[in-house]
Amino acid sequence: MEHIFKAYYNSPIGYIQILGNEHSIISLDFIDEINNDEKRNDLLxxxxxxxxxxxxxKRRSFSxxxxxxxxxxxxxxxxxLINIPYGKTVSYxxxxxxxxxxxxARAVGNANNKNKIAIIVPCHRVIGSNGLLTGYAGGIWRKEWLINHEKMFL
Structure with a gap:
């Protein structure tokens, strides 16, 4: 059985829990509080x-x-989603x-909702065709923050 590693990052918009295996990032989620159960590897x-x-x-894309x-x-x-340019938004x-x-478009919205790798798979860059911010698992305020953050560095 493959081992799962866990790390936490204290971002400006809350704690992020990162899960990965030896080779890949599996999930990146906003969480309310951290546990002392980190088990990091080089990838994390x-x-x-x-x-x-x-x-x-200082970074616009992830490797x-x-x-x-x-x-x-x-x-x-x-x-x-990964191909949406940094600092840009597109509609569903x-x-x-x-x-x-x-x-x-509706199925795209559902797929966005199932995205387990926030920020790196930038579902925050997808907005309604009317230009309004719609749904974000981490909260609309985080989506707005991320969009504004990226626009500051264009």
């Missing part, structure tokens, strides 16, 4: 370094190997078009 240490650089405005667990459709959506419909399924 690199992830913390890259997150720190991101929050300091980490990701393990995207989901349906083929969800993986297509998540890979499209834009992502639907990008994956060749223009009528699937």
């Amino acid at each position: 240490n690199t992830c913390i370094t890259e997150l720190d650089e991101y929050f300091k405005g 980490l190997n990701l393990l995207l667990n989901g349906t083929d459709f969800q993986k297509k959506v998540w890979n499209a 419909k834009d992502i639907a078009k990008a994956i060749g399924n223009e009528k699937s």
